[in-house]
Amino acid sequence: MKISTIKYFIVDALKSLKRNRTVSLASVATVAATLFILGVFLLIVFNVNAGVQKVGAKLEVKIYLKDNVTIAERSALERAINNVQGITKVDFQDKKDALNQVKQQFGPDDKSLVQGFDKQNPFPTAYIVKVDKPEIISKVVKAATGLKGVDKVNDVRDVVDKIIKITNTFKVVGIVLFAILIGVSLFLIGNTIKLTLYSRKKEIGIMKFVGATDWFIRWPFIIEGMILGVAGAVISTGVLYYAYKLVVEKYSNAVLGITFLNPQIILSTTLWQFMLGGLVIGAIGSVISIRKFLIV
Structure with a gap:
C-alpha cells in the first residue's frame, strides 16, 4: 500500500469525523464511559485479588x-x-x-x-x-x-476454599462484564460509522461503479472507527487514573488493613491495553457496519 494512499485514507477519515463531530464526540464519550466502567471493575478485581493473595499468604x-x-x-x-x-x-x-x-x-x-x-x-x-x-x-x-x-x-481448607471461590467469582463476573461491554462498544462505534455511511451512500455507490475495491472504500471508515476507539481509550484511562489516584490518596491511610495497588499500574498496563482494545473494537465495529453498504 502506497504512502499517498494511506495518507488519503487518514485524511478522509479525519474529514468524516469533522463533518460528524457532534456524533463522533458522543460516540467517543460513550466509548470512554464504557471503558471507564470496565476499568473501575478491573481495578476492583485486581485489588480484591491482591488482597486475597495477601491474606492467603498469611495462612x-x-x-x-x-x-x-x-x-x-x-x-x-x-x-x-x-x-x-x-x-x-x-x-x-x-x-x-x-x-x-x-x-x-x-x-x-x-x-x-x-x-x-x-x-x-x-x-x-x-x-x-x-x-x-x-x-x-x-x-x-x-x-x-x-x-x-x-x-x-x-x-484450614474451608477458609482457603472460600478465598479461592471469591477470587474465581470475581474473575467470572469480570469476563462476563468484559464481554457485555465489548458488545456495547461495538454497537456504539458501529452506529457512529453507519451514520457516516448513510450520508455518503451515493458516494460509495459511485466509487463502486468506477471500479474502487471494497477495501479501498472500507479503510477510511475502519481508520475512523479506530480513531474513535483510541480516543475513548485515552480519555477513559486519564479519568480512571486521576479518579483512582484520588481514592488511594484519600483512603489508603483511613482504611486499616487494606493496601491499594499503585495507581501507576493504570498508565503502565491499562493504557496500552485499552488503546489496543480501542483499535480492535473500532476496526471490527466499522467492518461490521460497512458490509451491507458495499452491496450495490
Whole structure:
C-alpha cells in the first residue's frame, strides 16, 4: 500500500469525523464511559485479588506432634513437608515456645490462667508451615495427614476454599462484564460509522461503479472507527487514573488493613491495553457496519 494512499485514507477519515463531530464526540464519550466502567471493575478485581493473595499468604498450617514422637518420625514429616512446592517457611515450635506464645496472648493481667503450666506443660510441639498461595494449604495438609508421630493437623481448607471461590467469582463476573461491554462498544462505534455511511451512500455507490475495491472504500471508515476507539481509550484511562489516584490518596491511610495497588499500574498496563482494545473494537465495529453498504 502506497504512502499517498494511506495518507488519503487518514485524511478522509479525519474529514468524516469533522463533518460528524457532534456524533463522533458522543460516540467517543460513550466509548470512554464504557471503558471507564470496565476499568473501575478491573481495578476492583485486581485489588480484591491482591488482597486475597495477601491474606492467603498469611495462612499457615500447624502440624501438632505426639509427645512420644521419634526423631525418625520427625525426619519423615520434614521430608514430606519439604517435598511440597510453594512453601515459604517452616518453623519448629517446641512445648516451651508454645507456652510462651499463649502467655503473650493472655498478657500479664490474665497470668493466673496459665499458672502451673510451667511444671506440667500441656501444649504439644508443632511445625508451623507458611505458604505463598492459598492453594498450597491443601497440599501441606494432605502430605502431613496420616504420618506416624503426627497427632493432628489444623485443617484450614474451608477458609482457603472460600478465598479461592471469591477470587474465581470475581474473575467470572469480570469476563462476563468484559464481554457485555465489548458488545456495547461495538454497537456504539458501529452506529457512529453507519451514520457516516448513510450520508455518503451515493458516494460509495459511485466509487463502486468506477471500479474502487471494497477495501479501498472500507479503510477510511475502519481508520475512523479506530480513531474513535483510541480516543475513548485515552480519555477513559486519564479519568480512571486521576479518579483512582484520588481514592488511594484519600483512603489508603483511613482504611486499616487494606493496601491499594499503585495507581501507576493504570498508565503502565491499562493504557496500552485499552488503546489496543480501542483499535480492535473500532476496526471490527466499522467492518461490521460497512458490509451491507458495499452491496450495490
